Amino acid sequence: MSKTLGAGVIGMGWAAGEHFKAYQNNPHTEVRGVVSRTREGAERKLEELAASGISVSGVRVYDSYLDLITASDIDVISLTSLPGCNVEQAVAIAHAGKHLCLEKPVALNIGDLRYVQTELAGSGIKVAVCLECHYNPQVRVIKSVLDQGLIGEVYYLEGDYYHGIGPWYKQWEWNVTCEQGGSSLLSAGLHALDLVMWFAGSEVTEVASFGCTGPNNVLEYRYDPNSVTILKFANGAVGKCASSLEYRGPYYFPFEIHGEAGAIRDNRVFSLKIDGQQDFAPIPTIMLDSGDVTHHPYQDEIDELVDCILEDREHPLNLDYAARVHEVIFAADLAAAESRVVKMEEITQ
Secondary structure (H helix, E strand, O other): OOOOEEEEEEOOOHHHHHHHHHHHHOOOEEEEEEEOOOHHHHHHHHHHHHHOOOOOOOOEEOOOHHHHHOOOOOOEEEEOOOHHHHHHHHHHHHHOOOEEEEOOOOOOOHHHHHHHHHHHOOOOOOEEEOOHHHHOHHHHHHHHHHHOOOOOOEEEEEEOEEOOOOOOOOOHHHHOOOOOOOOHHHHHHHHHHHHHHHHHOOOEEEEEEEEEOOOOOOOOOOOOOEEEEEEEEOOOOEEEEEEEOOOOOOOEOOEEEEEOOEEEEOOEEEEOOOOOOOOOEEOOOOOOOOOOHHHOOHHHHHHHHHHHHHHOOOOOOOHHHHHHHHHHHHHHHHHHHHOOOEEOHHHHO
């Protein structure tokens, strides 16, 4: 575990800063190269990081991502480009034999997802897709309660994502487009959908979904920024995931999970297995209550990716795992477009 891995970052935007910090904080990695749409943008981000106390010593700024991925001293790369670039660049990284930390979404349609899966299969690289909410303490509390069976067999789950993304975020410029944002779920709501699926512990079999845009479309989205998706699971449970990028209120990421012996509501638990309990009991933890990427647990996800590289094991949030989440999103978007229930075999076969 003493080897120092060279890290590179492609796309020096908002989230890239957290990837950069995570590599610099890990004892087995150091950032050796970065690249962005413009050299000036990459240099500006490095200056910002240095001003915050993060070491940028020895970090080279490349003019082409192809030059970065073929550099002999770079072993692992974070891909934080615009979503529309992910397919081409992820495949190129795999062909170069570099390990990959990939920002979501992997792809914006099922054909491109299958292409990435095909090209990365057998590459030997380790992949982590940024579904980093798995590492949030509130999420870990919920998963622990479920794993211990404190609310019994689960039959109903809700996880919703309410986060207005407008001109106050730089990403709004491209997030409103079909070519980069894709859909409400692909843009950001997939974090909630992913967790509903993970908590359910069962495969999705059927999907229904509806979307809408506010009557005046004040945020100028070119796809429905609001959606409600209903899931049917193989074990008989049902789930619901709402996603709103047009929401005008404080960031809100609520959960409601019902089991035969109790319920979970955000960080509060009620269990019939606890004798004498009269009401929901809060569990103090760090909540999923901010859209600021500095609040997201990138450090934990990247630390695990580094361990997976050094120990030669697969990351739990690997491409196969992320593909199943994306398949459900594509089913939901198809269901909304055609106003019908979509069976998952339509997508997966």
